[in-house]
Amino acid sequence: MFALNSHIKKLSLIAIVIAFSVQEVVAQSTYAERLGWPKGSRVLILHVDDAGMSFDSNQGTIEALEKGVANSFSVMMPCPWVSPMVKYIKENPTVDAGIHITLTSEWETYRWGPLAGQKRVPGLTDKDGCFWEDVGQVRKHASSKEVGREIRAQLKRASQMGFYPTHLDTHMGTVFSKPGYLLKYIHIGKKERIPIMFPGGHNSMLLEQVKTRDLSELDKAKFIYANDQASAKLMKMMKLAQTLGKKVWNAGLPVLDDLHGMSQDWKFPDDMEITDSTLQEWFSGKYQESLSRLKPGLTMVIMHCTKTTDLFKEFSGSGNRRKGDMLAMMDPKFRKFLEDQGFILTTWREVMERRAKVGKQRFKNVNMDLLATVFLN
Known part of the structure; x- marks a missing residue:
């Protein structure tokens, strides 16, 4: 759940709000328990984003799955290297493959546009007919209706190719950047019976990440708390994520307890010699240190496994x-x-x-007034 400013990812407003809900829900049973895992279990989805973006992204995804412990990934359907990735999925039908809903095109010299077509979603495109480079431009120009159309176009493209996703998540956190976008995302997941990435539990690790961020954007947030400062808004909005999580669960979909996307911010030492060996040791150590602090629950760990070549360096410095x-x-x-x-x-x-086996188990107390206040204001 991240928004990008240029090529540097920043947590979106909704992610910030979700993260600060931790104080409200930490004492409750986890969603992992609700799904049948024993109390105290730490359950992980080791998830690779950005499959289909490039040849290097595809190769890195496959190696992380086949030679490593990664066990899930999602595909950027508007991107040029989708066909080989879908071929791999069809040849390996048991893989856990979702759609990485893509509404931005962040690289300067390597770009893509909407599958719905520019005429149907003009607010999602820039002067070149490509997606906007950053989430802020999407929020400024695109309507919720256009976002919904593009999500459905990406689902349709996958279906036409014989690819039926196990879940939906979001590139650069765009669907979490505006309440209307989020409602479309939840509604489509519910209607199509496809799980959506939504962290509605204690969010302890997500909170840890948010604490390193600039919260000044919250001062600009309107909602109903327009006159409050960031800290006051956080206090008043803490229950939002818990309430949304309950709503997603009641819709028959699973919910995450936490989200770990810390590796995008790890800065290896300037004097470190960059070799495969040093990269492996350093990143492995950072994952071990951070994951050892995880609280019980179902956590999705987001990464961007890529087998980078010299070609990747032509458009991205994140190799x-x-x-x-x-x-x-x-x-x-x-x-x-x-x-x-x-x-x-x-x-x-x-x-x-597991969610299907649980059946119609529902939360009885869902504060719909809170949702109406935030999302309809």
Whole structure:
């Protein structure tokens, strides 16, 4: 759930609000428990974003899955390298493959546009007919109706190719950047019976990430609390994520307890010699240190595993970070760490199967007035 400013990812407003709901829900049973795992279990989805974006992205995704411990990924349907990735999915039908809903095109010299067509979603496109480069421009120009149309166009493209996603998530956190977009995302997931990435639990790790961010954007947030400062808005909005999580659960979809996307912000030492060996050791160590602090619950760990080549450097300077993600997943020491720590690995496919077995179990107390206040104001 991240918004990008240029190529630097920043947590979106809705993500910030969700993260600060931790104080409200930490004492409740986790969604992992509701899905049938024993109390106290730490359950992980080790998820690779950005499959289909490039040849290097595809190769890194596949190696992290086949040679490493990554067990889930999602595909950017508007991107040029989707066809080979879908071919891989069809040849390996048990893989956990979702759609990485893509509403932005962030690289300066490597770009893509909407599958719905520019005429149907003009607010999603810039002067070149491509998606906007950053989330802020999407929020400024695109309507919720256009976002809904493009999500459905990406689902349709996948279906036409014979690819039926196990889940939906979001590139650069765009669907979490505006209430109307989020409602479309939830509604489509509910109607199509496809799990959506939504962290509605204690969000302890997400909160840890948010604490390093600039919260000044909250001062500009209107909602109903327009006259409050950021800290006051946070206090008044803490229950929003908990309420939304309950609504998603009541719709028959699973909900995450937490979200870990920390690797995008890790800065390796300036004097570190960049080799495959040093990248693997450093990133693996950072994953072990951060995951050891995870609280019980169902957590999605987001990474961008990429087998970077010189071609990748032509449009992105993030190659070493992405390669570090891939190498960490392939590190035998990281695999042993997961085993020693007692983590349970799962997939979106299994999570939805468990949610279906739970049946019509519902939260009785969902504050619909709160949702109406925030989303309809």
